[in-house]
């Protein structure tokens with residue numbers, strides 16, 4: 001069992017990430033891209049793609065088309081041309097336009113805050129569904145990406161082989177008021193402090209609560 005005191009841990013994490021760039025979807029939300037549809041499109045672009053590149057592509061795409069009707073009208077080739085620096089951009093552009101068409105035709109033009117609907121759309125898995133529900137809809141959901149998965153396992157707070165299993169364990173252990181925030185904090189924390197290789201343990205603000213599971217070398 002880890003000796004983690006969650007309120008203290010979150011307080012320190014908030015302070016640690018204050019000077020760091022925000023997690024991409026939260027940044028886009030703060031810039032006014034607040035709809036569930038915009039957040040979903042951003043999340044799809046972000047898969048296997050660096051946050052910095054995703055933000056630029058999302059801004060460029062939304063500069064041309066933001067609503068499902070506008071993106072459906074733009075078409076696959078034009079969407080692809082904007083997101084071409086994204087991994088799997090051809091598949092993603094097909095998915096994005098197909099989602100736009102379905103939402104335009106089947107949901108009154110706006111994507112509902114409904115997990116089942118989100119998961120029924122092409123290319124949408126639990127991570128993006130939960131991030132959209134958390135960031136755009138304000139629903140208590142845990143968006144477990146690679147950073148949340150890696151860091152919470154290093155703490156010893158969860159012991160899970162996959163992000164999906166980490167999500168299930170976090171849902172059991174973590175109080176709901178932290179569910180949206182944990183992604184917002186651990187994306188920048190995972191990118192800049194608890195990095196994949198050589199985490200910065202010697203200056204880490206939560207070292208005293210961390211079991212450093214699996215960490216063999218650190219800075």
Ligand code: SF4
Pocket residue numbers: 151154155193194195199200201204205206207210211212213215218
């Ligand atoms: S002590 Fe090291 S492993 Fe633990 S959270 Fe900090 S940087 Fe990550």
